[in-house]
Amino acid sequence: MADFPVNDFLASLPWTALAVAGVLAVTFAVAVAQQRHSVMDVAWGPGFVAVAAVSWLLSAGTGDDGRRLLLVLLTGLWGLRLGTHIGWRARGGHEDPRYEAMLSDAPGSRNVYALRRVYLPQGVVMFFVSLTVQVGMFATGALGWLALLGVVLWVVGFVFETVGDWQLAQFKKDPANKGTVLNTGLWRYTRHPNYFGDAAVWTGLFLIAADSWPGVLTILSPALMVWALAGKTGKPLTEKAMSARPGYKEYVESTSGFIPWPPRRPAGGQPGGR
Known part of the structure; x- marks a missing residue:
């Protein structure tokens, strides 16, 4: 210090x-x-x-x-x-x-x-x-190894956020998709690739700062961002707005809510995604 x-x-x-x-x-x-x-x-x-x-x-x-x-x-x-x-x-x-x-x-x-x-x-x-x-x-x-890890995590988050937003924009361009659920691309592995990307970006920035004292003391800063995205204003409000869409219940059952993960096989036997 x-x-x-x-x-x-x-x-x-x-x-x-x-x-x-x-x-x-x-x-x-x-x-x-x-x-x-x-x-x-x-x-x-x-x-x-x-x-x-x-x-x-x-x-x-x-x-x-x-x-x-x-x-x-x-x-x-x-x-x-x-x-x-x-x-x-x-x-x-x-x-x-x-x-x-x-x-x-x-x-x-x-x-x-x-x-x-x-x-x-x-x-x-x-x-x-x-x-x-x-x-x-x-x-x-x-700069040390923790900062390097932070850069890697930032890149992962930035890619998820950018590609996820692009895929969603392309999906919405097609009038036939109105009122339906995007379940391909990154949206197959997480219901919120853009929110996950944001969380990863800010966790990565934290690791870059935490690589040198007293950066580690700012851990509550990225924690607040992740909490807001995953548990408060991001994911919950978005899912509430989409809950009535056809197929969304099955999508929730098969697809990770935040951290990217291979889709589960729902009761109907078909793999899901968002």
Whole structure:
């Protein structure tokens, strides 16, 4: 801990918090103009990129240059891809039903209520989860085998997330697939390759940070991301929305809920997938 530049790190926190606030302020302005607060989903990934970029600049001359470069590049690639994908998917659309339901009982101003219910909580989560990247930027130890393992896991997660999103987009392009269940490609091995990919990406970033003390202390940051994806806002809400689709019950019975795994053979005798 003696080698970790504690004072420099603490001095950077107001600036990274300001980066989060800046991203949220711009997003809120766009949301009000478009009358749909689901644009927050588009800003989610780029928000982490902004934090990583500020940390990278402020950690110059203190943290290990190899780790700093690795963290800013991997966070940037993940966040910009995610923001671009969600932005393209949501172009020209209306308010997401999830946000519509969340804000439907707004007491008074819908926009003010959205600030409290959407932007503030997501800003806090964004800052907390990104701590693993922020601490890693200031860590002074050289890259080791744990960081290499983190890069491998990041690559696995990025591939799952990118390919899974692409396969789902191609599936939705065919009108004949409307209301049905995707059960091929990566979706054959996990019902949520995109959420699993996100979880693997952030676990990988944590391992890169944890390779040098005190990065291991940020374990709650990726844990929060994984918990949200697998147990709170990601997987559960998606499966609730899809539960009434024909064949979804059989798909759940045959396909892993999160960690990729070969499909089980359901009672009907046919292998499943999503």
